[in-house]
Amino acid sequence: MNGFRVPAWLQKIGARGNALAAPILIILLLAMMILPLPAFALDLFFSFNIAMSVIVLLTALYTVKPLDFMAFPAVLLVTTMLRLSLNVASTRVVLTEGHTGGAAAGKVIEAFGHFLIGGNYTVGLVVFIILTIINFTVVTKGAGRIAEVGARFALDAMPGKQMAIDADLNAGLIGEEDAKRRRSEVSMEAEFYGAMDGASKYVRGDAVAGILVTVINVVGGLIVGMVQHDMAFGDAVKNYTLLAIGDGLVAQIPSLIISIAAGMVVSRVASDKDVGSQVVGQLFAKPEVLYITGGIIGGMGLIPGMPNLVFLLLGSTLFGGAYLLEKRRKNMPPEELQRAGGGAGPAGSPGGGAAAAATTPAEQEEATWQDVMPVDTLGLEVGYRLIPLVDKTQNGELLKRIKGIRKKFAQEVGFLAPPVHIRDNLELKPSAYRITLKGVEVGSGEAMNGQYLAINPGMASGTLPGLVTTDPAFGLPAIWIDAALKDDAQSMGYTVVDAGTVVATHLNHLITTHASELLGRMEVQALLDHLAKDAPKLVEDLVPKVVSLSTLQKVLQNLLQEGVHIRDMRTIIETLSEHAGSTNDPNDLTALVRVSLGRAIVQQLFPGTNELSVMTLDNRLERLLVQALNAGGDGTGIEPGLADTIVQQAANAAQQQEAMGLTPVLLVPGPLRTLLSRFLRRALPQLKVLSHSEIPESKTIRVTSLVGAN
Structure with a gap:
């Protein structure tokens, strides 16, 4: 059986209805202020106002993040205007029809008036004023202050959060889409707190308006009733006070609920739990607190003249809850206990056992291999x-x-x-x-x-x-x-x-x-295991049959010392497999591998260009170095004066390269590359030394300076 499908024309009407909802609502609010409403319509709108306030409060309580309720500032404005419109409409009805009795403005206002007044108009008026003051001076004022401070801190934190997003994007932690989303959230959070700061002023003004409207209804009703309808003063007070207080109460209770919801949204701390879960999970998490509180309340229950039954019953309940909580904590895994806030506790609890173990003198414990701590790499x-x-x-x-x-x-x-x-x-x-x-x-x-x-x-x-x-x-x-x-x-x-x-x-x-230095044998073996997943035969034929693991490690370390990346392990292993039969010297093998990686090395140093601007050696200096290499074998035959001259001139040439925005690269014959690279690495770590055989044929060489020409 096919599921029910909504017709296309009905979907279009629904979409247009959503778009027209806000204009229609504003027109209705204005119409309520201008046009007279019957008593039944007032009952309907007042009931809707109460239901809307409860919905807003529950939504705020179950909101995890403030941005989950982004429409809240607009909801505050609309609900405030709805209450004010109802006040205007009910005031018109109260003043025009109030002489007919308590049901003149509808059953809702009459019911709330009777419920609060209870036959005593003075008590009813005082209770209404107290409710209004609580809403105005405590809830609304506090929520407004929190929203103001939250807006200020949200704006101050925006640059740091934006930089953190850019840093994560540059570091590869997040993608471009995630960065856009997080930037949008940061901006919306600042706008939300700013909007809440302004919207809270509407709620505060609504509380003031409620008091003024109630006073106007009482005074105006007395004047209208006694002057226009010839009512006795007692009858006028009875009718109009009932209607005025009922009207004010039916508006102030939703206003108080909305104010509490606003305070909940702006005062909560960022967490992955709603407000209810946070309160229960943190306020009743420690059995020690419940034990002590239960003892205090139970002790108060033993004092003569106190309501003993109530205090003893509450103290016993707290003791029972603490016992069940402690029993539950004993069966919790250590990780879950730590997340729940456990740790320190009385003797016999997990925290108490840890404390007792911590007090054991170190001299009484024998040394074990556990005391030998490995050094962090x-x-x-x-x-x-x-x-x-x-x-x-x-x-x-x-x-x-x-x-x-x-x-x-x-x-x-x-x-x-x-x-x-x-x-x-x-x-x-x-x-x-x-x-x-x-x-x-x-x-x-x-x-x-x-x-x-x-x-x-x-x-x-x-x-x-x-x-x-x-x-x-x-x-x-x-x-x-x-x-x-x-x-x-x-x-x-x-x-x-x-x-x-x-x-x-x-x-x-x-x-x-x-x-x-970070590439140890464990890392090399892990690298080979990773490569073996795609090319098992290639790895198997090289290590350890042709090249030992230590030799391979040395070759890779030689490449890394000079800043050469080893991502292309396939080329490195193929080159070693080809030449390892003729030599096992890691330095010679490194030179051969560098030739095979020449294209990658040049691209790393000169990205996106075919012309290589390099330094090179003067012919006379080149011949002297070749002679020193042949005489000393490892270049130790270079005279100290000549060595200082090479370092000084190479440093000057490298500085000129960097001033022109070029990478300082020295191009030398193959036999001299290893010698000069080791010799210059300590004094000039930014200088890279390449051999002629490492330059691809497709590249053009431009010599910018000669080292040793002077």
């Missing part, structure tokens, strides 16, 4: 002010960026770097951090959490107030500035980044620089 230690950047419970952005760094490193370099172990170190300065490699510090710096680092790339104009420093990753001059100066710094040409980006960039730079 990569480590990041932070001062206490940087803990929010790496704390999961505080949504530390640096954790996500480190994951993105490892992923991007694996995609670009060709192997997976070890995980970064993060811990706090109280010996460091509060805003300091240090990066360790196999337990040894390889980099350190300071990052001012909450401030921005304005880096001068060399073209910035103007000065900024702040703490003068240097970029820890590349040594460029920089200044730590307040968030308010971010736009000014960018307009001056500074590169502005937050504290998390500073640490992440420094870590990424050091991981790339020390890539060869």
